[in-house]
Each structure stands twice: as C-alpha cells, then as structure tokens.
Amino acid sequence: MSAAQVTLRGVTKVFPAAAGGKEVHALGPIDIEIRKGEFFAVVGPSGCGKSTLLELIAGLTAPTEGEIEFEGRAIGQNVPDGVGVVFQEDACFSWLSVHENVEFGLRQKNLAPEEKARRAAAIIEMMGLTEFARSYPAQLSGGMRQRVCIARTIVAEPRLILLDEPFGALDQQTRLLMGDEVLRLWRQTGATVFLITHALDEAAMLADRIVVMSARPGKAIDLVETGWPRERDSRIVERENFGALTSRLWKTLREESLKTMGRAGGGG
Amino acid sequence: MSKLRLYQIAVVAAFILLLEGLCLAGVIDKITMPAPHVIVWDFVRMVLAGRYFDEIGKSLANVLVAFASAYLTGVIIGTILHGHKTTREILDPLFATYYAIPVFAFYPLFIVMFGLGDGPQVLIGFMLAIVAVIVTTLNGLDRVPPVLKKTARVNGLNALQTARHITLPFCAPYLLTAAKLALAYAFIGVIGSEFIMARSGMGYEISYAYTNFDNATMYPLILLILLLSIAANSLLSRWERVLLARRGQN
Numbered sequence: 001m002s003a004a005q006v007t008l009r010g011v012t013k014v015f016p017a018a019a020g021g022k023e024v025h026a027l028g029p030i031d032i033e034i035r036k037g038e039f040f041a042v043v044g045p046s047g048c049g050k051s052t053l054l055e056l057i058a059g060l061t062a063p064t065e066g067e068i069e070f071e072g073r074a075i076g077q078n079v080p081d082g083v084g085v086v087f088q089e090d091a092c093f094s095w096l097s098v099h100e101n102v103e104f105g106l107r108q109k110n111l112a113p114e115e116k117a118r119r120a121a122a123i124i125e126m127m128g129l130t131e132f133a134r135s136y137p138a139q140l141s142g143g144m145r146q147r148v149c150i151a152r153t154i155v156a157e158p159r160l161i162l163l164d165e166p167f168g169a170l171d172q173q174t175r176l177l178m179g180d181e182v183l184r185l186w187r188q189t190g191a192t193v194f195l196i197t198h199a200l201d202e203a204a205m206l207a208d209r210i211v212v213m214s215a216r217p218g219k220a221i222d223l224v225e226t227g228w229p230r231e232r233d234s235r236i237v238e239r240e241n242f243g244a245l246t247s248r249l250w251k252t253l254r255e256e257s258l259k260t261m262g263r264a265g266g267g268g
Numbered sequence: 269m270s271k272l273r274l275y276q277i278a279v280v281a282a283f284i285l286l287l288e289g290l291c292l293a294g295v296i297d298k299i300t301m302p303a304p305h306v307i308v309w310d311f312v313r314m315v316l317a318g319r320y321f322d323e324i325g326k327s328l329a330n331v332l333v334a335f336a337s338a339y340l341t342g343v344i345i346g347t348i349l350h351g352h353k354t355t356r357e358i359l360d361p362l363f364a365t366y367y368a369i370p371v372f373a374f375y376p377l378f379i380v381m382f383g384l385g386d387g388p389q390v391l392i393g394f395m396l397a398i399v400a401v402i403v404t405t406l407n408g409l410d411r412v413p414p415v416l417k418k419t420a421r422v423n424g425l426n427a428l429q430t431a432r433h434i435t436l437p438f439c440a441p442y443l444l445t446a447a448k449l450a451l452a453y454a455f456i457g458v459i460g461s462e463f464i465m466a467r468s469g470m471g472y473e474i475s476y477a478y479t480n481f482d483n484a485t486m487y488p489l490i491l492l493i494l495l496l497s498i499a500a501n502s503l504l505s506r507w508e509r510v511l512l513a514r515r516g517q518n
Contacts, residue, residue: 136516139516
C-alpha cells in the first residue's frame with residue numbers, strides 16, 4: 001500500500017476574474033501523493049480550496065499550473081475511469097427509485113441488464129437499504145439518501161473514491177455511524193479513499209494520513225500520520241492518543257481559521 | 269374524497285344552484301341565459317344528435333396542432349437558450365412583456381397573409397402558447413442543482429445524455445406545467461380566433477348562434493368547451509401530482 005496512486009506536482013488553481021472583480025488564487029502550489037489503498041483526509045479552513053482540490057483530482061476542473069496523475073496517467077478534462085465521487089449535497093435522482101439510482105452507477109459498464117440489477121441489489125443490501133429498494137429518495141432520511149449516493153458510487157467498483165464532505169449535512173450521531181460504514185466499505189472494496197472534511201475529529205477518526213491546508217490560497221502545511229490499524233471503527237475516539245492527534249490538527253489549523261475569519265470567506 | 273375536494277365541489281354546486289335560482293325567478297331573463305338545467309338538457313340533445321361533431325373535431329384538431337407545435341418548439345428553444353446566456357439576456361425583456369401584447373391584434377394581418385383557413389387560427393394559438401413554454405422550461409432548467417450536473421460528468425455522460433437522463437427528468441414537473449399552460453393558451457387562441465372571424469369551428473358556431481339569439485346552441489357549446497378544457501387540465505394536473513408526490517413536493 002505504498003505505491004502512489006494519485007500525484008499532484010506544483011498544482012495551482014486560479015479562477016479568472018468575474019465581471020468587475022479580481023481573479024481568485026484558490027489553491028497551491030500544492031504537492032500531494034496519495035498511496036494506493038490508503039484512507040487520506042484533507043482538513044482546512046473554509047474557503048481554502050479543499051473542494052477545488054477534489055474537483056481537480058476528479059478531473060471536473062483543470063489546474064492553472066502543475067500536473068495531476070492518476071495511476072501514472074495525467075488527468076485530462078474528463079473524470080478518469082476508476083474514480084468515483086460522493087458530494088456533500090444531495091445528489092440522488094429524485095425521479096428514480098433507490099434501486100434505479102444505484103444501477104445508474106453502472107451505466108458505463110458493459111454488463112447484461114440482469115447482471116447490473118444483481119450488482120445493484122448486492123450493494124443495496126451491503127448498505128442496508130434492501131427494504132427501501134423500491135422507495136423514492138423523498139421517502140428517505142438525509143443519511144439514507146447519502147447512503148444511496150455512496151452505493152451509486154461504489155457499485156461501479158472505483159479504485160479511488162473521492163468524498164467531498166459527504167456527512168456535512170448530517171447530524172452528529174448519523175455522522176459517526178456513517179463514518180463506521182465508510183471504514184467498512186473502504187476495507188471491503190480495497191479502494192483508496194480521499195476525504196475532504198472540515199471536522200477534525202472525523203478526519204482523525206477515519207484517516208491513515210491527514211493533510212492540513214492553509215487559508216486561501218490553500219497549501220499543504222502539515223501532514224499527519226495517524227498510525228491506526230486497518231481494522232477500526234468510531235470507537236477509535238476512545239484511544240488515548242486520539243485527543244493528542246486532534247489537538248495537533250487544531251493547533252495547526254487555528255491560526256489559519258483565524259486568518260479566514262479576518263476576511264470575508266467563500267465556500268470550501 | 270378529501271374534505272377540501274368536497275368544499276371545492278360544494279362551491280361549484282352552490283354557484284350553479286344560485287344561477288338556477290336566479291334564472292327560474294326571472295332575475296336573469298331567458299334571452300340572456302337559459303336556466304342551467306335547460307343548458308344541460310340542450311347539451312345532451314346536441315351530443316345525442318351528433319350535431320357539430322365536425323366543428324368540434326376541427327377546433328380540437330387545431331388546438332392540438334397549436335399545442336403540440338408550440339410545446340415542442342418551446343421546449344427546444346428553452347433548452348437551447350439556457351446554454352446561451354447572452355441571447356437569453358437579450359430576449360428576457362421580450363419574454364417579460366410578451367403577454368402584454370394583444371396577439372389577437374395580428375389576426376387580421378394573418379388572414380391577409382394566409383387566408384381565412386385554419387392557418388391563422390393555429391398561428392394565434394401557437395403564438396400565445398410558445399412563450400409560456402419557453403419561460404417555464406428555462407425556469408425548470410435554472411433549478412437543476414449543479415451537483416446533479418457534476419454527477420452526470422462523473423458518470424461519463426455527454427451533453428445529450430445529460431439532458432436526457434438528468435436535466436429533463438429533473439425538470440419534468442416544470443415541463444408538465446408548461447404543457448398545462450400551452451394547452452390553455454392553445455384553446456384560447458384557436459377558439460378566440462374562430463369567434464372573431466372564421467368559416468367553421470366551435471368558436472365560429474358560438475359567435476353565429478350569438479348573433480342569431482340561438483341560446484339552445486350557444487350555451488351547450490360554451491359548456492362543451494368548458495368541460496373539454498377542464499378535462500384536459502385535470503388529466504395533466506393528476507399526472508403532475510403523481511410526479512410531485514414521488515419527489516415529496518406535493
């Protein structure tokens with residue numbers, strides 16, 4: 001689990017000036033290596049370019065400068081095959097049932113319809129949604145809808161799963177339980193997970209390694225190895241060094257967050 | 269049946285009863301309007317005798333052509349305009365003030381251009397309906413959450429597939445509203461034009477009966493138009509309710 005799966009070298013993102021405004025230097029230069037199979041988290045103050053970083057890796061936006069590679073290939077204008085993304089916002093298709101939503105994740109796969117239905121059903125069962133397979137998203141809670149979105153992503157068996165604050169809209173208990181679920185999926189699928197979050201405890205609980213980003217323009221200012229065993233769940237918060245870990249993250253982040261509060265901030 | 273529905277029916281029934289009372293008491297004289305039960309009786313006789321079936325068929329066909337052409341063209345123009353910000357900004361003031369323009373004022377011009385056939389009537393219905401469709405389509409497309417478009421890209425969908433599988437299904441309730449508006453405007457345009465000047469059609473027959481004091485024809489035809497437009501609208505509304513309920517927006 002040491003080979004680099006994603007490499008960012010000197011990556012910068014500058015958004016062109018809107019009418020009457022100035023251009024926005026959102027990110028970088030930043031250098032990051034994400035290892036195959038690891039759980040990698042990014043924390044940073046709001047507006048530091050975390051989501052931009054995720055969109056760059058996903059191929060949803062192009063860097064102004066620098067190179068990004070996924071499995072040794074430069075990421076172009078399209079989302080590379082083998083990459084799945086779960087967004088913070090509710091991305092369920094409200095006009096499709098849970099089963100149809102999940103099966104949508106297999107659109108690009110050249111599979112027989114029965115096989116697609118079988119795989120979707122298996123993932124739905126894995127996510128504990130079998131009872132709701134025929135329900136529509138409007139009939140589900142926020143946490144369940146996010147599970148549908150996660151199921152739609154992992155059904156395609158991505159080798160890299162990008163999570164953009166996927167629990168941001170959920171309550172604390174649901175977030176902890178969803179954290180457990182993501183850890184379980186991470187182990188079961190063997191995929192690499194890249195998580196963007198603003199919650200320090202979430203990053204400390206879930207990740208193998210955590211990058212702390214500075215205020216805008218976001219740069220990597222610290223890299224923390226948690227050293228957790230692969231078999232873990234939310235009870236890791238009971239460990240003695242969990243507190244020391246979050247303290248370290250907060251110490252680095254506090255000053256950056258204050259910088260952000262000093263200026264009128266934008267989104268993450 | 270819900271309580272609300274019962275109240276709605278009660279209001280309509282009360283209005284009809286009031287009319288009936290006013291007619292029978294002579295407050296509304298017979299030449300102005302026959303009592304509702306007489307209108308219904310005339311209507312039944314008209315339907316049983318098969319009178320005006322050709323006229324009804326001709327008007328409905330024109331309404332359908334005006335509706336379908338305005339709807340298809342409107343959805344296509346709306347979808348294209350959504351991707352062309354500048355063109356949309358140029359046209360926005362026109363859309364905003366469009367319904368202040370009395371489209372019927374152009375009817376004589378259309379008759380001069382196309383003759384006294386179905387063309388001008390369909391054109392008026394089309395012109396009345398199309399802008400409502402364009403504006404409603406744009407309204408729906410504006411509301412597609414960016415995260416759904418990103419999801420489309422993550423799933424490798426091209427522009428056409430995104431429209432087919434994401435944006436248009438998301439907009440389905442708006443597209444149904446557009447259909448309801450288009451149908452209502454097509455009815456108004458076609459029947460109104462026939463009323464003003466035509467050689468046939470339901471509007472023409474109503475106008476003809478009106479100038480000849482033929483209440484036994486005029487009121488049943490008015491009733492027929494009312495029933496047809498209410499039926500078409502209810503059908504679309506029912507469909508709309510199913511879609512919205514599925515999305516938790518009822």
